[in-house]
Amino acid sequence: MKKLRLIARIDVKNEYAIKGIQLEGLRKVGDPNKLASKYYQSGIDEIIFMDAVAAYYDRNSLSDIIDRATKDIFVPITVGGGIRTIEDIRTALKAGADKVAINTQAIKRLEFVEEASKVFGSQCVVASITAKRVGDGTYLAYYDNGREETDRDVVGWAKTLQEGGAGEIMLTSIDMEGTRKGFDIDLVRMIKEAVSIPVIAGGGAGKNGHLSELVGQTGVDAVAVASMLHYDLASVGELKSHLGNRGFITR
Amino acid sequence: MTVSVGVVDYGIGNVKSIIGALDKVGAQVILTDNPEQLLQSDAMILPGVGAFGHAMQQLKERNLDQVIREFTDSKRQFLGICVGMQLLFTTGEEFGEHAGLGIIPGTVSKISLKSESTAPLPHISWNELYAGDNQNWAGSILEGLGSGENVYFVHSYVGTPDCSQDILAVTEYDGLHLCAAVQHENITGCQFHPEKSGETGLKIIDNFIKKSR
Structure with a gap:
């Protein structure tokens, strides 16, 4: 059966994990590798x-x-930010990424x-x-x-991206991002209904x-999820058991 | 004894994680497209993501298809992962029909969801492993795993062996039973990514190395 996936999103600027509110006002929240290891372990x-x-800045420094x-x-x-050429993707995969996120x-x-x-692929x-x-x-x-x-209206744009060969859509609400006030459910529902590839929703979990x-x-x-994990509002285990108790099974 | 593992380097996808996983379980990794080095190793892994035809073409351009056949004929342990598993079959139907390595009789075709299905494709998900018909995981790379343990899948195409005895494990997606792992004598393939499947995946890699001693 299909399982819900819980993903940790770690935004990085100059070697530091950072977090903003509505993608602005970036604050350092730790070492990206240490955070990633902690989330993996849990x-x-x-x-x-x-x-x-x-x-x-036209470059990606995450290798x-x-x-x-x-x-x-x-x-x-998954690695994203500044992926512009086939060569950029090759570099990211060579460094150990499985997927690249492409927006700009x-x-x-x-x-x-x-x-x-x-x-x-x-x-x-x-x-x-x-x-x-x-x-x-x-x-x-x-x-x-x-x-x-x-x-571009996001619904049409999501369909276009699917037709263009994207394997997944990662959808972030700028309005809710970093606010901890909850997801933009209307937005996610619209996109989920518009495409048949998997949709990852982010922005607003508190x-x-x-x-x-x-x-x-x-x-x-x-x-x-970003803030909730970075600021220890919940652990991976707590989120998964909360979801599981309501019938949303993760691995 | 340290097991040397030749990881076939043919320019396809991320091999970093498989190297990391092999390091973690104490194997000696040789990432190369050099036929001699590959043929000298104790065990071989064929990784791979992306399209079947493109991957097969990359193997052929480097004459690695012959190297793989020679290696598997030698009865040493061989593991194909994801597209690396799919390539073991006779034919692949992604972007037109392509001949595979033909080491395990079977076909790779698009996952055929029921017409009323709203389940997404690709199948990108952690999902549960169950034994194939009349299969027992003892002595296989899945030895010691519980029925229903989760591993990570990402694929739109699935390989189905002609002989159901070759199906080591299946997974269920939207009511379909998909072949998740094949085993034919010394040759094993898994559709999921053990190197991306957390501690369960590391155990599978460790089993593969133990079998290779």
Whole structure:
């Protein structure tokens, strides 16, 4: 049977794990490798490392962190931020990533998603969508880690990314991100209904109930959590047993 | 005795984790596309992700298909992982029909969800392992695992051996029974990623090394 996946998202800037609120006001929260090891030891299903400033500076600096992580972490690792070329993906995979998350470059050139999935397989390509609510229930896709706006409605954009060969959608609500006020359930439901590839939802978890509410109302395939774990609001085990008690089975 | 494991390096996907896992269980890893070095190792692992045809082409360009056949003929332990398992079969149907290594008779085809299904593809999930019909995991790479233990899958295509006796383990997805592991004499393949399956996965790798002594 299909299992819900619980994913730890670790944003990185200059070797430090950081966390912002609505992708801004970044604060250091620790050593990315130490955090990842701790989450692995306590049973996390996957790890996502995101270079928070890579899109801005045109580079991804996570290779060393991924390289270290592969020595003691044996769950899937996704790397994102600044992935622009086939060569960037090759470098990330060589360092030990299993998947890459692509946002900015997909917005600039959709063919990149197609090329990447042809060369490395769809399973390797996570299309990252950062969405902001613009009133009357619609959302637009943003890029450069939430700094730049587009005129693309996220529902159509998610379908386009799926057709382009993405293997998963990682959906982040800019409005809720880092606020600990709960997920944007409307947003997640819309995207989940629009595509047939797995959807990872992130942005806004602040208490255990937020996760079960999200999964119960949207049937989302995976939940990405950052603040709750970084700030010790809950452990991986507590989140999993909370979800399991409500019938949402993780591994 | 330290077991040397030749990991076939043919430019496909992430091999870092499999190396990390082999290090962790005390094996000596040789990541190479050099036929001689591969043929000298005690055991061989064929990793792989991505499309079947592309992976097969990469093997052939390096003449590694012949090396793998020679190695498996020698009765030493061989493990194919994910696409590395799929390549063992006769035919793959991803992006057109492609010939595989043909070491285990069978076909790799797209997971055929029921028409009314809303389950996502690819099948990206931790999922449970159960023994295939008339199978016992004793002496296999799954020895010591409990029925229903979780391992990590990521695939849209699945290999099905012609002979059901070759099915070592299955998993269930949206009501379908998918072949999760095959075993044919000295040759084992797993559709899931043991190197991504936490402590359960490390135990599977450790079993493989023990079998190779």
